[in-house]
Amino acid sequence: MKCPKLDYITLFLICFNILSSGRADLEQVTFYLHNKCPFPLWPATAPNTGHPVVADGGFYLPSNTTRRVSTPADWNGRIWARTGCVFGSNGKQACETGDCEGRLACNGLIGMPPVTLVEVSLQADKGKASFYDVSLVDGYNLPVTVTTKPSSQKCTVTGCSEDLNSLCPDELQVHNKKGEVVACKSACLSFNADNFCCRNDFGTPDKCRPSVYSKIFKDACPGYYSYAYDSPPPLRSCASKEFMITFCPANWGGEQNLIDEA
Known part of the structure; x- marks a missing residue:
């Protein structure tokens, strides 16, 4: 029995679908996660609904090291850094901040707040701007900067002029076992009150005030969201295929080692 010959149109459509599929798989955005803190971190990622987990959702990042992480070009999710982690605790909390069930x-x-949270909404269409911000709506653990590569002032979320942990009011402080302040809760997280959480009767910008x-x-x-209706919104919108996220941007120096995603 002879196989039927394919006409040129059918053959073209098959080839086009194969090539288009290959191009879609290759469309990616790269994040460089850069640890300038004088201690190790365990960065973590969590996708929004309908988006894949990237970099297994978390990994070890030594001080003075950068890791390259690739995401789909339309990825939406959050990125944060965990601190003070000791794993192997049988499901108990392993990290002093940002823990995800040990x-x-x-x-x-999603990591346990309070953490300084990088929120990302990438746009796959070529030339369209992606959206990103740094949020303290649930609290703070580390200063973070975000920018495109190459860096641009209009595309940069700047860090902090002071360490919030050293300024944190007693009622918002999170301590480790040594009694050190390792994070600062937001008022919403600490008190769970509508006026601090911008909900119910306070669920609009005119009712929920700083x-x-x-x-x-x-x-x-000043470059971060300090509460839900922070105004003007400290949101960045830039088109890029490469972004740099730096933890403790002003605290540490030295030449960086680059680690590719496993």
């Missing part, structure tokens, strides 16, 4: 690879789990606590956050880190 796991090294969060695999889609508090004495969010003003402390804003004064120290």
Whole structure:
């Protein structure tokens, strides 16, 4: 029995679909996660609904080291850094901040607040701007900067002029076992009150106003969201295929070692 011959149109469509599929797989955005803190970090990622887990959701990043992480060109999610981690605790909390059920690879789990949170919404269409910000809506653990590669002032989320942990009011402080302040809760996270959380009767920009606590956050880190309806919105919108996320941007120096994603 002879196989039927393919006409030129059918053959063209098959080839086009194969090539188009290959191009889609190759469309990626690269994040460089750069640890300038004088201690190791365990960065973590969590996708929004419908998006894949990247870099297993978490990994170890020594001080003075950068790791390259690739995402789909339309990836939406969050990135944060965990601190003070000791794994192997049988499912118990392993990290002083940002923990995800004691796991090294969060695999889609959201970290325990308070953490300084990088929020990302990438646009796959060529030339369209992606959106990103740094949020303290749930609290703070480390200063972070975000920018495109090459760097551009209009595309940069700047870090903090002061360490919020050293300014944190007693009622918002998170301590480690040594009694050191390792994070600062937001007023919403600490008190769970509608006026601080911008919900119910306070669920609109005109009803939910800055508090004495969010003003402390804003004064120290003016480039970050200090509460849900922060205005003007500290949101960046830039088209790029490469972004640099730097933890402790002003605290550490030296030549960086680059680690590719496994």
